[in-house]
Amino acid sequence: MQPVKNATSAAKEKVSNMAATTKEKVEKAKASAEEKMHKSSAHTKGEKEIAHQEKEAKESEAEMRKHAAKAENKAGREEEKHLHNRAGAGVMDPTHTTSYTTTTTPAPGKYL
Numbered sequence: 001m002q003p004v005k006n007a008t009s010a011a012k013e014k015v016s017n018m019a020a021t022t023k024e025k026v027e028k029a030k031a032s033a034e035e036k037m038h039k040s041s042a043h044t045k046g047e048k049e050i051a052h053q054e055k056e057a058k059e060s061e062a063e064m065r066k067h068a069a070k071a072e073n074k075a076g077r078e079e080e081k082h083l084h085n086r087a088g089a090g091v092m093d094p095t096h097t098t099s100y101t102t103t104t105t106p107a108p109g110k111y112l
Contacts, residue, residue, distance in 0.1 A: 006081065013077045020069035027062035031055045 031054075038051035 009077045009080045013073045016073040017070050020066045020073070023069075024062045024066040027065075028059050031058035031062070034058075 035051050035055035038054070039048050042048045042051060
C-alpha cells in the first residue's frame with residue numbers, strides 16, 4: 001500500500017506544480033498586456049520605461065509565487081511521506097485511545 005500512497009502524493013505534487021506554473025504564465029501574460037497598454041498611452045520615454053519596469057516587477061513576483069508554491073507542495077509531500085513512514089513503523093495515531101475490557105467466565109456448570 002505504501003508505494004500507492006507515494007505515487008498518489010507524487011502525482012498530487014506534480015499537478016499542483018503544473019497549476020502553479022500555469023498561474024505564473026497567466027500572470028506574466030497579464031503583465032505583458034498591461035505593459036503594452038501603458039506604453040501605447042505613454043507620451044514620453046520615461047513613462048514607457050516605467051511601464052517596462054512595472055512589467056518586470058510583476059513577472060518577478062509571479063515567478064516568486066510559483067517557486068513558493070512549489071516549495072510548499074514539496075514540503076507537503078515530504079510531510080505526508082514522513083507521516084506514512086511513521087505509521088508504517090508501528091507508531092499509532094497520538095489521538096487514538098485504547099480501552100481494555102476484562103471479562104470473567106462463569107464457573108463451569110453455573111448456566112447448566
